[in-house]
Amino acid sequence: MANSPQAKKRARQAEKNRKHNVSLRSMVRTYIKATLSAIEAGDKEKAQAAFTATVPVIDSMVNKGIMHKNKAARSKSRLNAKVKALA
Secondary structure, eight states, X not given: OOOSHHHHHHHHHXXXXXXXXXXXXXXHHHHHHHXXXXXXXXXXXXXXXXHHHHHHHHHHHHHHTSXXXXXXXXXXXXXXXXXXXXX
């Protein structure tokens, strides 16, 4: 356990940041699931709209360090391929 005031503060900050990062990670997963559910429903317009909304969210997670850039690229690529396959 942290003993010095500095270490206690860092522990508080780490916990606060962890909760924030969990929230952001959950949000991006929700966007991805919304896109996948639109794809499974077979609604091309809705899937395209959901994908268009998901891409900037994924990109912002990369900039914030929540998601690795290769994972983001892979996710976007797979979602885009599924959306295009609906045509």
